[in-house]
Amino acid sequence: MTDTAPLPRPARSAGRELKEKGLFEAARAVFAEEGFKGATTAEIARRAGVPKANLHYYFPTKEALYRAVTEEILTDWLGAASSFDEKDDPKEAITAYIGAKMDLARADPLGSRIWASEILRGAPVIKDFLETTLAEWIASREAIMRRWIEAGKIRPLEPRYFFYMIWATTQHYADFEDQIRALNGGAPLSDEQFQKAKAQVVDTILHGITPL
Amino acid sequence: MTDTAPLPRPARSAGRELKEKGLFEAARAVFAEEGFKGATTAEIARRAGVPKANLHYYFPTKEALYRAVTEEILTDWLGAASSFDEKDDPKEAITAYIGAKMDLARADPLGSRIWASEILRGAPVIKDFLETTLAEWIASREAIMRRWIEAGKIRPLEPRYFFYMIWATTQHYADFEDQIRALNGGAPLSDEQFQKAKAQVVDTILHGITPL
């Protein structure tokens, strides 16, 4: 974004990036609503306000565009996941982690929905990520939690199912936003409501795993 | 399947019901994987083993077929929901309810996935259900929970977010089955694993809401 003269084509590439980003964001919205197969390049181009042929100039195929969208989501996921490691104390680590995941779901519901839709169709694109990066992530955090259990800091439990509960709950607020809205009198959760929901999730889970 | 003569058109209508059910089940699978828009009548007919034109004899349009599939899911949902009301004691009611929802997710993951996919696309078909039946259901159960809170039987909390947590978690085991499988060394959860997961969900949530 620094356009201090000497750069080769500042305005040009800036325009390119902008248009590319417009297509990217339009694609996120359409993929989130309709899934990979249901999404159409025509609709993505229409929302981005460019002719369909232009879309194919920036992204050779629908799948290339989808993969680009997907990749970013995985990066964001890992970003939130790292907040689990910043504290040694179970309560602090778990609080931070749930908070980060809830905030991510709130800030980027589309990413969460695309992930959900990708899993629903059998995860063809992110299968490798699930089997390698994610599997390693959970394995090492399981080890941490087992140490906490042995130290009597949390109640005995299967760490894996504990993480599933966190993932499920945080993701719910993004994926089922429309359902939540319908149950909230037609209005999306306000910031206060969301903060309260987040606090309650943290609170319930922490109490749920704290030794008597 | 009982073909004991006297019935008007036993074989005929039995054949009809069978074929209709085959199409219905094929449709469930395809809708669950690809969503409404991504699903194709050709693929549904192929999986059911009938020509596409035959599908349109039993279900006039793709949407009629989808609505039929959807309706059944709502019925099943209400069935599981009723288990919340069979006990007066909070722990028993919640245990029964979580158990019923987990069992439903295990028995009918496709239904859960179709529901999720329907919400993801903005819930055009079940919006009315969400705004009326489901909204009433949660409102009356909120009242019950508030009474439990006043009686000091459970910790103070916002009942709505409590239900979201249950819905999220139970649904996760159906909707994210492929992700769970990938994290389980490629194999789906065994019955024992699932029972353990269910017990842990019940346990964590109950402890999470039990007063100190």
Add this chain to the structure above:
DNA sequence: GATGGATTTGACCAAGTGGTCAATTCACGT
């Protein structure tokens, strides 16, 4: 074994799909 409604299905259609391409326009360095 003839009748007639229920069922089956191949052939077909208009609209939509992802993607291509050649012709054009743009913006920059000379």
Add this chain to the structure above:
DNA sequence: ACGTGAATTGACCACTTGGTCAAATCCATC
């Protein structure tokens, strides 16, 4: 002002889509 590569886009293509239809086949009844 001009040349050049980047960017734009209307027209087009082969294929798929949901849905139709009329001709064929079935099968319980008389």
